[in-house]
Amino acid sequence: MKKKIKNNKLTSSEGHPDQQHGNKGTAENERFEEGVKGLDEIEEYILNFPGEVQEILRKIRKLIKDNAPGAQETMAYGMPAYKTNRRPLVYFAAFKNHIGFYATPSGHSEFKAELSKYKQGKGSVQFPLDKPIPYELIERIVIFRVEESKIKKKK
Numbered sequence: 001m002k003k004k005i006k007n008n009k010l011t012s013s014e015g016h017p018d019q020q021h022g023n024k025g026t027a028e029n030e031r032f033e034e035g036v037k038g039l040d041e042i043e044e045y046i047l048n049f050p051g052e053v054q055e056i057l058r059k060i061r062k063l064i065k066d067n068a069p070g071a072q073e074t075m076a077y078g079m080p081a082y083k084t085n086r087r088p089l090v091y092f093a094a095f096k097n098h099i100g101f102y103a104t105p106s107g108h109s110e111f112k113a114e115l116s117k118y119k120q121g122k123g124s125v126q127f128p129l130d131k132p133i134p135y136e137l138i139e140r141i142v143i144f145r146v147e148e149s150k151i152k153k154k155k
Contacts, residue, residue: 042073042080053094056133060092060099063135067142084149090142098126101138107145111137 039047046057057080064071064082071082071089079093079100091102098119105123108115114137119126127133 040073041075045075045080049094053099053129056099056129057092057094059133059135060101060138063139064090064092064142067139068146071146084146085152087149087152089145089149095126097130098128099133101125101127101141103141103145106148107141110144111141 042061046054046061049057061080065073068082068084068089071084074081074083076088076091079091081091082089088104090104090107091100093100093102102124108120108123108125114134115125118128
């Protein structure tokens with residue numbers, strides 16, 4: 001798989017321009033998949049990154065699964081995604097210089113003050129790789145989104 005620097009971001013030769021992830025359908029990726037049979041697509045995604053980033057991604061994945069045990073885990077928009085009650089819960093992705101975390105606008109507005117020191121978009125936040133990842137904050141956001149999802153389900 002060929003990767004290149006584009007606009008200061010490491011990219012694959014195909015797929016989402018900002019993400020470093022495998023290219024489905026390429027001969028190289030098919031050989032890779034043959035070598036890792038039994039791995040789920042989230043783990044395959046994680047394996048495309050350097051070891052220290054893999055560790056971060058696995059920690060985020062574990063805390064989501066621990067705090068949203070009934071969530072459906074899948075890939076969406078080229079990144080790990082979690083749904084509860086058929087609605088988006090959270091997404092995360094690795095980039096060249098940061099981890100993107102997407103908890104919908106409500107998940108971010110609830111933690112606005114704590115997230116204010118990070119670069120943000122509507123429903124997204126960037127945690128720089130050269131700073132400590134705020135795992136406790138991510139965990140609290142996930143718990144909030146799970147509770148919010150339960151309330152919306154009752155309506």
